[in-house]
Amino acid sequence: MRSKIARRRASVGAVSPRETTMFNKILIANRGEIACRVIKTAKALGIATVAVYSDADADARFVKLADEAYRLGPAPAAESYLRADLILDIAKHSGTQAIHPGYGFLSENEGFAAACQAAGIAFIGPPAAAIAAMGSKSAAKALMQKAGVPLVPGYHGDDQDPALLQKQADAIGYPVLIKASSGGGGKGMRIVEKTEEFAAALASCQREARASFGDDKVLIEKYLTKPRHVEIQVFADSHGGCVYLFERDCSVQRRHQKVLEEAPAPHLPQATRQAMGDAAVAAARAVGYVGAGTVEFIMDVQENGEPGKFYFMEMNTRLQVEHPVTEMITGQDLVAWQLQVAAGGKLPLAQEQLAIRGHAIEARIYAEDPDKGFLPSIGTLVHLATPPESSSVRIDTGVEQGDAISPFYDPMIAKLIVWGESREAALRQMDAALGQYQVVGPATNIAFLRRIVRHRSFAGGHVDTGLIARHHDELLPPPAAPSVRQLALLALAEALAGQQRYPAAAGWRLNGQLTRRFTFQHPQQDCEVELSHQGDGYQLRVAGHTLAASATLSGNALAAVLDGARIQASVVRHGAQRVLFAGGERLAVEFIDPYAFTETGVHGETHLKAPMPGRVVALLAAIGEKVAKGSPLLILEAMKMEHTITAPGDGVVQDFYFEAGEQVNDGDELVDFAAE
Structure with a gap:
């Protein structure tokens, strides 16, 4: 007899063709993991696929998976994935019968849905009229009220006069939520706790809404705490x-x-x-x-x-x-x-x-840095190793090792999905799978996700939208100092890598036994490990501890025995960076090469730098102005989200290096700030 999982899996994709003439070829008007996801099902059903791509995605995974692929244009979405006219031209040229819009981009654009219909190409989505009806949050709520669907108290009107909106917010009672009427994905939303904060929050929300959706209309609702x-x-x-x-x-x-x-x-x-x-x-x-x-x-x-x-x-x-x-x-x-x-x-x-x-859980793995306020982290995926997929573990992704996370699009690496007979079983699956997920290159949120999964509130199913903020200190602790075991593994990998480069010199020293010292730099401290060859193994001294060890290294895979304990680990070398994966934990350090050239940084601490590429939206202080610690100095827009650069301490704004509207690169100096 087949298991429940086998029976469940057997039904996936079971769509009867009896009453339907299925498409022979579809175009996917999207990119990344959702394009790969649609291609997978299309191939299973024997449907040919057409991909469209921007210059930034020319070598992307979805382009390789599709049967045909056509260039749209430059990397910015406005010049590529939002070009409905080009997409329709390609659809006609390629003999496409239907277009799947994925999510984002043109997926909820009623004009595109209507244009597909007018061109005689099926839109794999709802009718244009349904998209239009639900596209405006305020109009949709009016429809739902007529249909008897319960609504949160709020203002959904067309009059967008700021004074009227403030009056409505005051009448609803704080806290309130300002939301872009055409918004989604968390963009164009602000929680306002008191009337004095409303005007600034409204202006910021409308700017973000214009940048993301081309529409600054908002609605106001009572915010449930x-x-x-x-x-x-x-x-x-x-x-x-x-x-x-x-x-x-x-x-x-x-x-x-x-x-x-x-x-x-x-x-x-x-x-x-x-x-x-x-x-x-x-x-x-x-x-x-x-x-x-x-x-x-x-x-x-x-x-x-x-x-x-x-x-x-x-x-x-x-x-x-x-x-x-x-x-x-x-x-x-x-x-x-x-x-x-x-x-x-x-x-x-x-x-x-x-x-x-059963029960299923999905974790969104992003290239973002939790230690820098979750700012997107761009760069090449130098190393990418994932947990094995099975009937209980699924990975939806659009990237492979060697691909770059681009500043032009959402920085998602993958969606990790697990299934279990119960919620408890699914939680165990997710914890184990996150522990097996290895990424080197961009920073990721994997450790953060694992802390959430292990947290007592989430594990107990006591969830609400304030869970992360409420347990911020537990979920985002400062980096822990490396353990003795982690430092020992790093030193063993470093020694073995050196032996592979110079095998004739391994362990040999005139009139004595070779002893080497390795220094690893970590945000918490500089860590030194002393390693001596002892017969066929090693002796390590770490932070006052002495360990006997043996180890082999094959590529990134390290097999070690430390004081009798067998350990399987991976150590990835990327420039001076060393990243250790062991026991489900990740540790990144810098290897201090005593023979490497070093130079002192040239910028003082009072020069505030851009944490990522973006556009300066507004300067919030005057040159020469005295400000207190935490005071907003300027607003930087990146990935269509606004980020406020604040004063690191009490001091004086001496100069701004960019004006509102100008583009900045990662690391560019933004503000000359003199701390008092």
Whole structure:
């Protein structure tokens, strides 16, 4: 008899062609991991794929996987992935029958959906009218109110006079949330705690909304102080069928951006699940929806921690980033469903045929630096090793070792998805898989994700959107000093690498035994290890400890025995950097070569530098002005998000090196600041 997992896996992608003439060729109007994801299902169904790419993606994984690929233009999205006219021209030229928009870019652009229809090319998504109806958050809420879907108290009107908006916020009562009406992805959102902060928050929100969506219209809602973010996956066809494939909990967020998602939602009563599903289906039917969509709800958390009332937040008229957790618990391939419905077919299953099996969790692995406020980290993936995929571990990615994380697009490396018979089993799977994930090059959030998964609140299913902020110090501790074992492994790898380069000199010294000293620089301290050859092994002295060791090194793989304990590790050498992966932990240090040339830095501590490439939006202080520690000095926009550069201490602003509107590079001096 086959296991539950085998039966569940056997059903994935099972879409009957009986009532549908399936497409022969589709174009994917997107990039990265979602393009790879769509290609995978298309290939399984025997459908040819066409990729479109920018200059920055010419050698990307999705381009190699597609059957055909065509250049769109330069790297900026406005000159490539947002060029609907070029994409349609390529679709016609290549004989494409349908276009899959993925998510982001043109996926929720009603004009593009309409243009596809006018060109006789199927849009693998909802009708343009449904996109338009849900594209404006304020208009969508008016529709939902008519459909009887519960709403959070707020202002969704067209009058955008700042004074009126302030008055509405005062009437609603603080805290309030300002949201871009056309927004998404956490951009164009600000929480305002008191009336005095409203004007500045509104201006910042509108600037970000204009930059991200070309529309600065906002809505204002009562901000629930301890809410959960629970969304329902809906699917509808053109024959009147509409179902929900249960919920996903996306409450673990940082700056309104999802970090971990899971399905089903922990501690959600079945009655609430059904009520939310029914409300989501009503929302979809209210706009004549067809295809995959997600109805997002915000849910209050009661004093006892149990879920409270739920309210409609918005509808995303596309496939969501986090759709894999739904696939894992239902055994369904949602991209295959999309293709079936877009080709005119009926939904593969009815509501009563859908069931939840087990538990799934998704972690978004990003090239970002938690120690620098999660700023995107660009650069080449020098080393990339992932946990093995299985029926319980899935990796959706658009990159390979040697690829570069570009400043032009979202810095996602991969989505790591795990499945278990229970939530506890899924948590164990996720913890183990994150411990096996190795990245060298850009900084990543992997260690941060693992701390969340291990945290008592998340492990207990007590989640809300404030979890990360509430436990900030536990989830983002300062870097720990290297352990004796870690330093010993680094020294062994360094010694063995040297022996591989100079094998004749290994362990030999005239009239004595060779002893070497290795110095590794870590943010906490400089660490020295003394290594001596002892017969076929080594003796190491580390921080007052003496260890007996033996080891072999093959590439990056280090097999060591330390005081009788066998250890498997990886040590990646990249310039002076040494990165150790052992026991599920990652340690990065600098190797201090005593023979290497060094030079002293030329910049004083009072020169504040750009933490990443971007554009100066506004200068917030005057030259010669005295400011207090933490005072905002300028706003830098990067990746369509605003970042405020603040004073590192009390002092005087002596000069700005860039004006508002100018571009800066990573490391450029921005402010000459004299600390007092």
